[in-house]
Amino acid sequence: MSTVATLRVPASTFVLDDALARHPSIEARLLRSVQVDSASTTPSVWVRGNDATLVEPALRSDPSVSAHSKVVSSKQGGVYRIGFEALSDPILRLFADTRLTVVDSYAQGSEWVFRVLAEKRDSLRALTETWEQNGLTHTVERISDCTEAADPSRFGLTEAQHRTLVTAFREGYYEVPRDSDITGVANMLGISHQATSQRLRRGHERLVQNALVQRLTPEFPF
Known part of the structure; x- marks a missing residue:
């Protein structure tokens, strides 16, 4: 049976750690599922903050960002196409494993939160075991079967x-x-x-x- 889980990881193990740490009001969200087969990703990311003028400088100075361009503007920031530096293999597995789908993701402060759809619980268990073996700090906040999540x-x-x-x-x-x-x-x-x-x-x-x-x-x- 398919399973939905909420996973939390430190921003330092993923992307935008510097931007989020320097500017606590900045929030980031991947706009759609990102399934990749390489360590280089260029997703669309919604980024906003209390002061929109801080967003682009924060992206420019963040070591995890190799390039960025604004796609849509808003009063507090906008949607950016962001090129990220290579991700670590354990984190990349979350996006590369065809048995897992990242259906939502959000970051603020010191962490990223992912909502993940797994075809089977074994797929999710294999992911978290890989993270544990590689010393990647994470929290599995909630796991529910899709029969529960569907209502x-x-x-x-x-x-x-x-x-x-x-x-x-x-x-x-x-x-x-x-x-x-x-x-x-x-x-x-x-x-x-x-x-x-x-x-x-x-x-x-x-x-x-x-x-x-x-x-x-x-x-x-x-």
Whole structure:
């Protein structure tokens, strides 16, 4: 079964480490999947910062950038075609392995975050094992099967959590003042007060985590 994973790596192991470190407000995003078969890549990258005048100087001075040209302008930066210096083999594998697809990527501060689609979990495991063997620091933040990822309305909720949250909403649990309390929601569901409370708490936690905390990238500025 296909798997979606969120991976985090230090910017120092990929690209734009200097630009991101010198200017914390600068954000970068690869605009599409980059599948390559060599260590030289020239992707389109959306780069922006609080001060747009800092973006191009930051790109010019970054050691990982061999060339760059602006394709689209925006108030805070724009889309650039960027030529990067050779990537290390372990990182390159993420983009060269045909069993893996980088569906989203975003960087700010000291790290890059990748959302990766793997045909099988074994493909993802092989990648992370290669990174570990080469001493590449990384974090696997979340792994989910595509059956879960394909339903974004659930935000990673279990069926029971989804049903409980929806019932609570429909019964007026979130109204001010409330039209129902946990006991009322529990009675509607036919479960205990404690079980309802736990489902609500864990459901709220997953909603915040998956809808807010793990939101990978901001909206495009153009």
